[in-house]
Amino acid sequence: MSNNQQMCGGEALVKALERAGVEVMFGLPGGAILPVYDPIIDSSIRHILVRHEQGAGHMAEGYAHATGRPGVVMVTSGPAATNVVTPLCDAFLDSVPMVCITGQVPYAAIGTDAFQECDTTGITMAVTKHNFLVTEAQDIPRTIRAAFHIATTGRPGPVLVDIPKDIVDPVNPRSAMTWYEATDADMDLPGYHPITQGDPELIRAAAEMIRTAQRPVLYVGGGILKSRAAEALLQLAEMVQIPVVTTLMARGAFPDNHELCLGMPGMHGNFTAVTAMQKSDLLVSLGARFDDRVTGRLDGFAPAAKIIHVDIDPAELGKVRRVDIGIQGDCRLVIEDLTAAMREIGGVEAQADRRAWRSTISGWQEKFPLVYEQSEPGERLKPQYVLEELRDNNPADTIVTSGVGQHQMYASQYWKFDHPYTWINSGGLGTMGFSIPAAIGAKVGKPDRRVWAVDGDGCFQMTAQELVTASVEDIPIKVALLNNSYLGMVRQWQEMFYDERFSEVYLSEQTPDYVKWSEAMGCVGIRVESPEEVAPAITKANEINDRPVVVEFRTDPRENVFPMVPAGKSNSELVVDPSQQGLEP
Amino acid sequence: MSNPDRFHTIVTTVENKPGVLARVSGLFARRGFNIESLAVAPTDDERFSRITFTVDVESAPLEQVVKQLNKLINVVEIQELPPEDCVSRELMLVTVAADAHHRRELMGLIDDWRAYVLAENTERIMLSFSARTARLDEFEECLRPFGIVELQRTGRVALPALD
Numbered sequence: 001m002s003n004n005q006q007m008c009g010g011e012a013l014v015k016a017l018e019r020a021g022v023e024v025m026f027g028l029p030g031g032a033i034l035p036v037y038d039p040i041i042d043s044s045i046r047h048i049l050v051r052h053e054q055g056a057g058h059m060a061e062g063y064a065h066a067t068g069r070p071g072v073v074m075v076t077s078g079p080a081a082t083n084v085v086t087p088l089c090d091a092f093l094d095s096v097p098m099v100c101i102t103g104q105v106p107y108a109a110i111g112t113d114a115f116q117e118c119d120t121t122g123i124t125m126a127v128t129k130h131n132f133l134v135t136e137a138q139d140i141p142r143t144i145r146a147a148f149h150i151a152t153t154g155r156p157g158p159v160l161v162d163i164p165k166d167i168v169d170p171v172n173p174r175s176a177m178t179w180y181e182a183t184d185a186d187m188d189l190p191g192y193h194p195i196t197q198g199d200p201e202l203i204r205a206a207a208e209m210i211r212t213a214q215r216p217v218l219y220v221g222g223g224i225l226k227s228r229a230a231e232a233l234l235q236l237a238e239m240v241q242i243p244v245v246t247t248l249m250a251r252g253a254f255p256d257n258h259e260l261c262l263g264m265p266g267m268h269g270n271f272t273a274v275t276a277m278q279k280s281d282l283l284v285s286l287g288a289r290f291d292d293r294v295t296g297r298l299d300g301f302a303p304a305a306k307i308i309h310v311d312i313d314p315a316e317l318g319k320v321r322r323v324d325i326g327i328q329g330d331c332r333l334v335i336e337d338l339t340a341a342m343r344e345i346g347g348v349e350a351q352a353d354r355r356a357w358r359s360t361i362s363g364w365q366e367k368f369p370l371v372y373e374q375s376e377p378g379e380r381l382k383p384q385y386v387l388e389e390l391r392d393n394n395p396a397d398t399i400v401t402s403g404v405g406q407h408q409m410y411a412s413q414y415w416k417f418d419h420p421y422t423w424i425n426s427g428g429l430g431t432m433g434f435s436i437p438a439a440i441g442a443k444v445g446k447p448d449r450r451v452w453a454v455d456g457d458g459c460f461q462m463t464a465q466e467l468v469t470a471s472v473e474d475i476p477i478k479v480a481l482l483n484n485s486y487l488g489m490v491r492q493w494q495e496m497f498y499d500e501r502f503s504e505v506y507l508s509e510q511t512p513d514y515v516k517w518s519e520a521m522g523c524v525g526i527r528v529e530s531p532e533e534v535a536p537a538i539t540k541a542n543e544i545n546d547r548p549v550v551v552e553f554r555t556d557p558r559e560n561v562f563p564m565v566p567a568g569k570s571n572s573e574l575v576v577d578p579s580q581q582g583l584e585p
Numbered sequence: 586m587s588n589p590d591r592f593h594t595i596v597t598t599v600e601n602k603p604g605v606l607a608r609v610s611g612l613f614a615r616r617g618f619n620i621e622s623l624a625v626a627p628t629d630d631e632r633f634s635r636i637t638f639t640v641d642v643e644s645a646p647l648e649q650v651v652k653q654l655n656k657l658i659n660v661v662e663i664q665e666l667p668p669e670d671c672v673s674r675e676l677m678l679v680t681v682a683a684d685a686h687h688r689r690e691l692m693g694l695i696d697d698w699r700a701y702v703l704a705e706n707t708e709r710i711m712l713s714f715s716a717r718t719a720r721l722d723e724f725e726e727c728l729r730p731f732g733i734v735e736l737q738r739t740g741r742v743a744l745p746a747l748d
Contacts, residue, residue: 121604125611130658133604150658190632191600191661315652 009137009175010035010168013101014043016144019181020099022072024048024063024444026056030076031116033103035169048444048473053080055437055466057087061096062441065424066399066449068228070097070151071441077103078116081162082123086431088158089127093428094249095226097156099147100128106166107135107174120162129157137167137177142186149187154194155313156226194312198329198337206284206308206325207341211350213282213306215357216242219265219294222249222427223287223311229332230254230420233286236339241348243361245273247288249427252417262361266294267565268409271368271576274563275585276361277302278571285309287331290320291428300570310334364585370413371577372559375531380556383407383482386534387414390452390480393538397422399442399451403435403459406488409561411454433462439477440470450478450542457483457507457514464517470548471522478541479523479550484557485509492560497567518550526551591643592621592718594671594743597654598662601627601634605659609636612657616650622675622718622740633661637742639718666743673743676715677725678703682732683710691731698724709734 007015013036017025024046029037040047050056053075060071071091075084081102091098105114121131130150134143143161151159166172180186210216224233230253237244237260244254245265254261265273277283283305288294295301298320309316309323310331317326327334372384387410400415401424402408408425417423424442426434439453460481470477491505518525524544528537528551541549562577575581599605606625613620621639628635640647647665654660666673683691683705691710695702700714714724718741725736 122607125608126615189658192658313656315649315656319649319652 003180005179007177007179008035008168008170009140009163009177010170011039012137012140012177012179013144013163013168014039014045015179016141016182017072018044019141020144020148021069025072025074026050026059026063026441027074028053028056028076028080030080030103032077032105032165033074033101033163034076035165035175036074036101036103036163047074048440048469048475050437050469051465052463053083054086054433055440055463055469057084057098057100058090058431058434058437058463059441059444059466060098060100061087061091061094062401062424062438063445064091064096064098064441065438066421066442067445068421069445070099070148073098073100075100075102076116077105077120078118081118081120085124085127086429088124088160090426090429090431090434091158092127092129094426095156095222096158097151098158099151100158100160102160102162104133104162104164106172107164108166110164120160124160127158128160129155131160131162133162133164134167135164137175140167140177141180141182142188145182145184146187146189149184149189150192154192195328196312196330196333198310198327198334200337202325202327203334203337203341206327207338207345209282209306209308209325210240210242210284210342211345212352214352214354215280216282216284216354217262217276217280218242218244219247219277219283219285219288220244220250220253221247221286221288222253223331224250224253225420227287227312227331227333229287229335232332232335232339234258236335236342239339239348240342240351241354242284243276243358245269245277246417247291247294247427248412248425250288251412251423252420255418256416257418262365264412266291267296267567268413268561268563270370270413271563271574272361272364274565274571274574275364277305279360280305282306282308285311286335287311289316295320296565296571297569300572302571367583367585368576368580371579373579375556377530380484380554381528381531381534383410383484383553383555383559384414385531386480386482386553386555387411387454389534390454390538391415393535394450394452394542397449399424399439399446399449400454401425401435401438401442401451402454403456404430404432405456405458406484406492406559406561407454407456407459407482409489410482432459435459436463436470436477436479437466439479440466440475443475443477453477453479455479455481456488457481457485458487460514461507461512464521467518467521467523467548467550475548476545477548479548481514481550481552482555483514483552484555484559486557488557489561491557495560496564514550514552523548523550527554528552529554591641592639592668593642593647594666594668594673594741595638595640595647595651595654596664596666596743597636597638597660598628598633599636600659600661601632602659605634606636608657608659609654612653613638613640613650616653618650622738624740624742635742637740639741664745666745670746671743672746673717673741674715675718675721675741676713676739677721677736678711678713679725679728679736680709680711680734681728682708682734684708687731694727698727700724
């Protein structure tokens with residue numbers, strides 16, 4: 001497409017998306033965005049027609065998590081825009097690159113309470129990294145370029161572009177524009193200059209602090225994945241021989257099967273990961289943000305630890321916990337520089353003697369593994385067992401998505417994540433219903449990979465309709481539905497902290513019939529009720545690749561997630577599994 | 586404004602575009618930060634505006650708000666000016682009752698404070714007065730006995746002090 005060609009804003013928008021490298025987008029048309037859906041027919045971009053706009057948003061997130069490329073959403077104005085607010089906020093909290101195009105009423109009608117009008121940029125201001133209201137067709141190419149630039153650089157995040165109908169509608173003269181290939185100079189972002197390279201002096205100081213630390217821990221978060229730093233992290237960890245904890249957002253960023261990997265810390269982290277952080281004298285935080293679910297009660301968190309904090313977002317440095325050394329920069333670049341700096345000061349030989357620390361840690365690992373009790377014959381399944389069987393009957397590069405609640409914690413605890421970008425979940429916002437649309441997005445981005453959505457029955461009922469999308473669009477995901485008939489995590493809190501007074505957490509044991517529902521949506525539905533059926537059902541699901549599969553596992557509602565740091569308590573007050581209570585660390 | 590040291594001035598240079606003030610002020614609101622005063626106008630370069638905030642640093646730590654402000658794409662530059670490092674001014678327009686009995690006394694006050702008479706009639710005088718915020722407070726107190734009919738202050742603007 002040559003510059004200076006006359007075209008309509010709608011064509012220019014689709015062309016600009018193609019130029020931004022968009023291969024797929026998730027959306028649903030409607031009045032205000034109608035003119036843009038016409039040129040989509042002739043576009044190279046694959047459009048996935050969703051059943052609810054929230055699904056489009058989570059699909060875009062799943063796609064972005066799995067591929068590293070920005071997820072793209074296109075929906076209409078008003079209720080469609082408000083329906084994407086949840087995924088926008090989800091992407092904002094988990095720093096997921098996403099570009100969302102919303103239709104808007106014609107420019108002249110804005111502010112008149114027109115049909116399907118809402119103040120989309122006003123509503124989404126607090127849940128996007130940035131948003132634009134485009135007022136002239138001529139601005140479309142440069143705005144789209146800026147949107148992708150902002151979404152994918154610095155700390156990634158969602159960017160929304162609101163497009164009034166008149167500037168994309170060929171029957172309106174305001175849609176006439178002259179095409180141009182937008183350049184960086186066209187973006188005009190005088191206030192946006194993300195810094196990626198860490199300060200060399202601070203990196204040298206950090207290397208020295210690491211060298212002398214007796215009980216260091218690498219505390220790694222989702223920033224490792226966003227900056228494609230898993231390989232760099234592996235090199236650093238192996239060179240300095242320091243144990244690694246991977247937060248909920250970073251599962252897989254460091255392989256679980258590595259001897260230095262301690263697994264997940266935090267509220268439902270394992271004893272060793274939580275306690276190693278708690279007793280450490282140096283936490284090296286790489287792309288993590290000291291979330292309350294990791295720190296527990298803040299004034300009791302890792303009291304003896306000095307803090308080195310590396311993050312691309314300077315507002316994170318010292319936001320929650322005072323830092324000793326704060327380094328602003330891209331995790332991969334800083335880790336590479338830090339590895340070089342460690343090598344310069346003598347590598348692993350120059351490090352403090354940490355044999356005692358390592359033996360303490362392996363003692364904890366031996367004494368406090370993750371445990372659960374297998375169900376008695378005739379009882380409902382243990383969810384942990386289902387996760388173990390899923391893990392053991394799928395290749396290590398399987399992509400696992402999850403919703404939010406007990407099943408999410410079991411998945412994070414019992415799956416073994418040995419590869420980056422195999423774990424996709426809603427960490428910051430905790431959005432129930434995330435797993436099915438996220439799995440669809442991941443499968444679209446990585447069609448050759450097996451994708452399992454681990455879901456709960458509460459979550460399933462929030463976004464299950466996207467399985468129709470998956471069936472119709474030929475996106476054969478698999479769903480492991482852990483059905484305990486309860487809002488399980490809320491039930492657990494009511495059992496532990498509200499004297500077993502269960503309030504509004506029981507869903508139903510009979511309704512819906514998940515097998516019939518799945519079949520009605522074009523999926524294969526399988527119900528599993530006893531342990532010996534678990535592995536065969538998973539195998540059967542794995543053999544079906546021409547449509548989505550839902551395997552409903554009837555799990556035990558009495559099962560609780562352990563370990564657990566009760567809300568408001570310090571991580572030193574971690575409650576381990578009942579069978580381990582009373583053991584001396 | 587009893588303790589002026591509590592009030593710090595944040596001078597932000599922002600892109601002169603629709604909605605930018607809402608982004609900036611919304612950020613303050615979301616962090617529970619009360620804006621004491623606010624002044625906005627384009628700079629000498631019309632692509633940019635300057636927003637000058639006065640905020641109460643005793644109400645919440647300023648550092649995080651400044652860092653969050655910096656993350657706004659439309660914010661180009663931020664200067665945080667503690668009271669001792671800046672020169673600040675505020676403008677007041679005020680209409681004061683001025684009948685024949687008190688007119689002479691009021692005119693004397695206006696002269697002493699170097700305020701300007703903008704308009705007058707037989708009952709009222711409209712003044713403009715520009716000074717540091719604390720001086721505006723004092724002047725306002727001096728005018729009060731005469732009868733303040735209407736009063737409008739702009740909020741302070743500030744520049745870094747010269748060495």
